[in-house]
Structure formats: C-alpha cells, structure tokens
Amino acid sequence: MSTAHTIRIAKPPSTKRVNLADRVYAQLKAELFDFQLMPGDPISENEIAERTQASRTPVREALFRLQRDGYVDVQARNGWYVKPLDFDAFDELYDVRITLECVAAQRLCALDNRPPALTGLDATWGIDTARRETDSTTLWQLDEQFHAEIVAAAGNREMARIHRDVTERIRIVRRLDFVKPARVDATYDEHAAILRLLGERHAEPAQHLLEAHIKASRDAVRQITLHGLFEARDAIRTGAA
Structure with a gap:
C-alpha cells in the first residue's frame, strides 16, 4: 500500500x-x-x-x-x-570610479559630436560664484548627476550600470564632501574645467583632471572622524554647505 x-x-x-x-x-x-x-x-x-x-x-x-x-x-x-565606515573598501570603489570615468572621458573625446547631456551640465556648473548652490543635499545630488551623465554619455550601458552601483555604495561617505565651503568651490571649478576639456577633445588632460578630482574627494572624506560625522550630520540637517 x-x-x-x-x-x-x-x-x-x-x-x-x-x-x-x-x-x-x-x-x-x-x-x-x-x-x-x-x-x-x-x-x-x-x-x-x-x-x-x-x-x-x-x-x-x-x-x-x-x-x-x-x-x-x-x-x-x-x-x-x-557597521563602522570601511575606508579601505571605499578606496577600492573610488579606484573603480576613476577607471570608469577616465575611459568615459576618452570615449567622449573620440565622438564626432558633443553629446547634448554635456551642454546641459555646462548650464549647471559653468556659472558665476554668486549663483552657486549651497545646500549640501542638493549639491551631492548634482555631483552624482554630473559624473553619472559623463559615463552615460560615453554610450556603454554596462559601464553606466557598474558606475551606478559604485555610486550607490559610496554615497554614504561621498555626500560628506559637501559640508565644507572650500570643497564646494573646488567642485564647481573642477567640473567646469573638466567639461571644457571634454568639449575641446583634450582626452588626456581631462582624464588627469578627473582622476585628481575624484582622489581629492576620496581624500576629503577620509579625513572625517567620528566627531566630524556628528558635525556633518548637523550640517546636513540644516542644509548648510
């Protein structure tokens, strides 16, 4: 049975x-x-x-x-x-960012026509000092958009997907780069210079500036101590840059 x-x-x-x-x-x-x-x-x-x-x-x-x-x-x-912030892991992710964005810069400079997305970025970053954004939350969102659109404009969807994943994983520290006025000014100046070099199809100088720009951001957030995190939290809450 x-x-x-x-x-x-x-x-x-x-x-x-x-x-x-x-x-x-x-x-x-x-x-x-x-x-x-x-x-x-x-x-x-x-x-x-x-x-x-x-x-x-x-x-x-x-x-x-x-x-x-x-x-x-x-x-x-x-x-x-x-979990405590793992800056060694963040360093590795920043290295991936540098690789992806430098390849994107090279591809952009090889295109016959300048992608419209870069012209749109000019309108955001190529402005005078008095008109610059000061809200820290808005700034890190604009910064993410800048780097994401450079990679997306290069035309490789897999590169863009990987870049989005890396961006997500470092966002928790990346936004700390926008609580100090000096870093805000440097970001505007360097973004405008990168866009100018890309527009003039100067691939190697654009790559060098991109790498230095990303490393400066990485080094700035590496200086954040636990006390600095509390200060950054207060700045983020008030919207001050």
Missing part, C-alpha cells in the same frame, strides 16, 4: 508585506545616509517596527537587505548595529 505524500508549495510573500519591507528599507537607508543612524549605533527591531508602524517581519527583511548592502550587521548576543 502506497503512502500519499502531500506536496506543499510555499506561498509567495504578500504584496503588502513586500511594500512594507521596501518602505522600511528606504527609510532606514535614508537615515543611514543622513547619519541619523551613526556608525556603531545599535538597532532595535522593536523600535523600528513601532516607529515605522510595521510588524517585525518586514523590518527584519529590510535589515537583511541592508546587511547584504554592507551597511548593517548582526551579532548573536548584541543584535543589529550600524
């Missing part, structure tokens, strides 16, 4: 739970980027669930996603916590 076996098919997660997990993930990620959650801070599932009005299941799903992204981790006894 044969024994019947019941095959149980796992049900996919409900749309409501997925949406909740996405919402909690986005909110926690924003708090990490705004340094409302600081490196080393403990994270309570119960506190997040209460604050986000979600159950612990989507909260845990969001935390596991952030763990895969490298932002948080969990210990058996101490629970979840914000």
Whole structure:
C-alpha cells in the first residue's frame, strides 16, 4: 500500500508585506545616509517596527537587505548595529570610479559630436560664484548627476550600470564632501574645467583632471572622524554647505 505524500508549495510573500519591507528599507537607508543612524549605533527591531508602524517581519527583511548592502550587521548576543565606515573598501570603489570615468572621458573625446547631456551640465556648473548652490543635499545630488551623465554619455550601458552601483555604495561617505565651503568651490571649478576639456577633445588632460578630482574627494572624506560625522550630520540637517 502506497503512502500519499502531500506536496506543499510555499506561498509567495504578500504584496503588502513586500511594500512594507521596501518602505522600511528606504527609510532606514535614508537615515543611514543622513547619519541619523551613526556608525556603531545599535538597532532595535522593536523600535523600528513601532516607529515605522510595521510588524517585525518586514523590518527584519529590510535589515537583511541592508546587511547584504554592507551597511548593517548582526551579532548573536548584541543584535543589529550600524557597521563602522570601511575606508579601505571605499578606496577600492573610488579606484573603480576613476577607471570608469577616465575611459568615459576618452570615449567622449573620440565622438564626432558633443553629446547634448554635456551642454546641459555646462548650464549647471559653468556659472558665476554668486549663483552657486549651497545646500549640501542638493549639491551631492548634482555631483552624482554630473559624473553619472559623463559615463552615460560615453554610450556603454554596462559601464553606466557598474558606475551606478559604485555610486550607490559610496554615497554614504561621498555626500560628506559637501559640508565644507572650500570643497564646494573646488567642485564647481573642477567640473567646469573638466567639461571644457571634454568639449575641446583634450582626452588626456581631462582624464588627469578627473582622476585628481575624484582622489581629492576620496581624500576629503577620509579625513572625517567620528566627531566630524556628528558635525556633518548637523550640517546636513540644516542644509548648510
């Protein structure tokens, strides 16, 4: 006599739970980027669930996603916590940025016609000092757009995809580059110079300036201490540059 076996098919997660997990993930990620959650801070599932009005299941799903992204981790006894900033890993990602953007500069200078995207960037960065943006949040978004459009304009979709991924992974420190007025002025000046060199099809000087520009940004955020993070958080909250 044969024994019947019941095959149980796992049900996919409900749309409501997925949406909740996405919402909690986005909110926690924003708090990490705004340094409302600081490196080393403990994270309570119960506190997040209460604050986000979600159950612990989507909260845990969001935390596991952030763990895969490298932002948080969990210990058996101490629970979840914000991971310390790994500047060695950031250095490697900045090296990837340099490689991608220098290749993009070379490709742009070899094109017959200047891409319209670069003309649009001229309107943002080639302005006089009095009209320059001072809000730190707006600035890092404009800076990301500048570098992303240079790579995208080169026409290699895989390069652009990899560049977007690298940008996402360094965003948490990259925005720290815009809390000091001197770095803001340098960014405007260097972006305008890069665009001018690309427009004149001077590939090698454009590559050299891009590399120096990215390294300066990397070195600036490397100087950030824990005390500096608190100061940066206050600047980000007030919108001061």
